[in-house]
Amino acid sequence: SFLHKYLTSYEEGAFYVWTRKEFDVMLGEQDASICARYWNVHRDGNVDPANDPHDEFIAQNVLSVASTPEKLSKMYGMSAERITNIISSARQKLLQHRLKERPRPNLDDKIVTSWNGLAIAALAKAAGVLESTDPRRAQLYKKNAEEAISFIRKNLYDEKTGILKRVYRDGPGEADGFADDYAFLISGLLCMYEATFDVEYLQWADALQQKQIDAFWDAENGGFFSTSEGASDLILRLKDGLDSQEPSTNGVSANNLFRLGTLLGDPKLEEYAQQTCSAFSTELLQHPFLFSSLMPAIVASNLGMRSVVLAGDPKDPTIEKHLKRLRSKLLTNTTLVQLDPARGDSLDWLLSRNKLHKELLNVAAKGSGKPVVQVCEGTKCLDAFDMGDIESVLEELG
Structure with missing residues (x-):
C-alpha cells in the first residue's frame, strides 16, 4: 500500500504502520510518550529484524497494546481515567490522519470455499469450548459457522452433481473446487457436527468426502491430487503434502x-x-516437521481412533457433565457422538451407517432413561463401567 496519497511506490504494510516521529508530530511530546508506551512504539521500530528479511520495516511500528492505563498512571503521575482519555483521543487523531493521508489498500472481497472451511472449523471448535463458560459468544460463533455453511451450500454447491465451486464474487465463479476446498469444508462440517450433533452436517461431509475421492484420489500411489482428472490446461497433477500458510490438503x-x-x-x-x-x-x-497437519493421522494409523459416545437425554446431568469435560480437552484422534433418542428420524441415517451406535442407543433405551457413556475403539466399546470408572477413562483422553 502507499504511505502517502502523493507517493507512487508501494511499501509493505504502509497503511498500518507508524513511526515514533509521526507520534511526536501528531500527538505532542507528552501524549506521544504515553501512547508510545501503551502501543509499544520505538524510535528504531518494533519489528524484529528476523521477521523483516527485506528491511521494509526499519523504524516502523506495528501497534500492539503493551501496557495498561493503570500502569501508565503510576509511571506518569496521572489518574488512570486521564490516561484512558489521552489514549482514546490519540486513537482518533491517528485514525483521521490515516483516512485522510493514506490510500486504503484494495479490498479482496472474494469468498473462497477452502478458506471458509477453515473458518467454519475454528468457529465450531470455539463454540464447543465456550458453551459452558460463555454461552452468548458460543451461540454467536455457532451462528456465524451455520451462516457460512448455508451460504456455501446455496451458492457454491451443486446438489445434483455434488461439485463445489472454488470462489464466489458477485456470483459463483466458473472454476470447480480443488481438493483443498473439499478437504477444508469437510473438516469444518465434522467440527460443526461435534459442536451441534446435527446429523445433517455429517451427511453432507460424507457426500463431499465421496466426491473428493472420486475426483482427486490417486489410485496408483495413494493420496489426493490438488486438481481433478478432468481439469483443463494441466501439464502435471500435483499432490500437496507440505504445510505452508495453510495446512496441507492431504494432511487434513x-x-x-x-x-x-x-x-x-x-x-x-x-x-x-x-x-x-x-x-x-x-x-x-526425512522432514517430519514439514508435515505437522498429517501427524495426527500418522498417530491414528498406528494407534487407532477412539470415539466417545453419549447416548441418552442431552439434558441429563451425567451427559452434560461429561460433555462439558470432554469439550474442555484438546482431544487427539477422538471423535464425539451424541445419540438423543428424542431425535428419532434424524438419527436413522447415522444409526444405519454405524450399527455400534444403534446398539448403544438401545442400551440407553432399555435402561429406563439411564444414560450410556462409552469409549469405543473400532467396532468395540470398553466393557460396561460404573460412573467412577468411566470418569477415569475419560480423564486419560486428550
Whole structure:
C-alpha cells in the first residue's frame, strides 16, 4: 500500500504502520510518550529484524497494546481515567490522519470455499469450548459457522452433481473446487457436527468426502491430487503434502477420513486414510516437521481412533457433565457422538451407517432413561463401567 496519497511506490504494510516521529508530530511530546508506551512504539521500530528479511520495516511500528492505563498512571503521575482519555483521543487523531493521508489498500472481497472451511472449523471448535463458560459468544460463533455453511451450500454447491465451486464474487465463479476446498469444508462440517450433533452436517461431509475421492484420489500411489482428472490446461497433477500458510490438503484429508470412518463405522474410509499417510512416508521420515497437519493421522494409523459416545437425554446431568469435560480437552484422534433418542428420524441415517451406535442407543433405551457413556475403539466399546470408572477413562483422553 502507499504511505502517502502523493507517493507512487508501494511499501509493505504502509497503511498500518507508524513511526515514533509521526507520534511526536501528531500527538505532542507528552501524549506521544504515553501512547508510545501503551502501543509499544520505538524510535528504531518494533519489528524484529528476523521477521523483516527485506528491511521494509526499519523504524516502523506495528501497534500492539503493551501496557495498561493503570500502569501508565503510576509511571506518569496521572489518574488512570486521564490516561484512558489521552489514549482514546490519540486513537482518533491517528485514525483521521490515516483516512485522510493514506490510500486504503484494495479490498479482496472474494469468498473462497477452502478458506471458509477453515473458518467454519475454528468457529465450531470455539463454540464447543465456550458453551459452558460463555454461552452468548458460543451461540454467536455457532451462528456465524451455520451462516457460512448455508451460504456455501446455496451458492457454491451443486446438489445434483455434488461439485463445489472454488470462489464466489458477485456470483459463483466458473472454476470447480480443488481438493483443498473439499478437504477444508469437510473438516469444518465434522467440527460443526461435534459442536451441534446435527446429523445433517455429517451427511453432507460424507457426500463431499465421496466426491473428493472420486475426483482427486490417486489410485496408483495413494493420496489426493490438488486438481481433478478432468481439469483443463494441466501439464502435471500435483499432490500437496507440505504445510505452508495453510495446512496441507492431504494432511487434513487423512484426518477427515479417519474421523469419518470412526463416526460412520466405515473401514473403507480408514483404508483411504492409511494410504494417504503411506503416500508421504519417505518425506515424513526425512522432514517430519514439514508435515505437522498429517501427524495426527500418522498417530491414528498406528494407534487407532477412539470415539466417545453419549447416548441418552442431552439434558441429563451425567451427559452434560461429561460433555462439558470432554469439550474442555484438546482431544487427539477422538471423535464425539451424541445419540438423543428424542431425535428419532434424524438419527436413522447415522444409526444405519454405524450399527455400534444403534446398539448403544438401545442400551440407553432399555435402561429406563439411564444414560450410556462409552469409549469405543473400532467396532468395540470398553466393557460396561460404573460412573467412577468411566470418569477415569475419560480423564486419560486428550
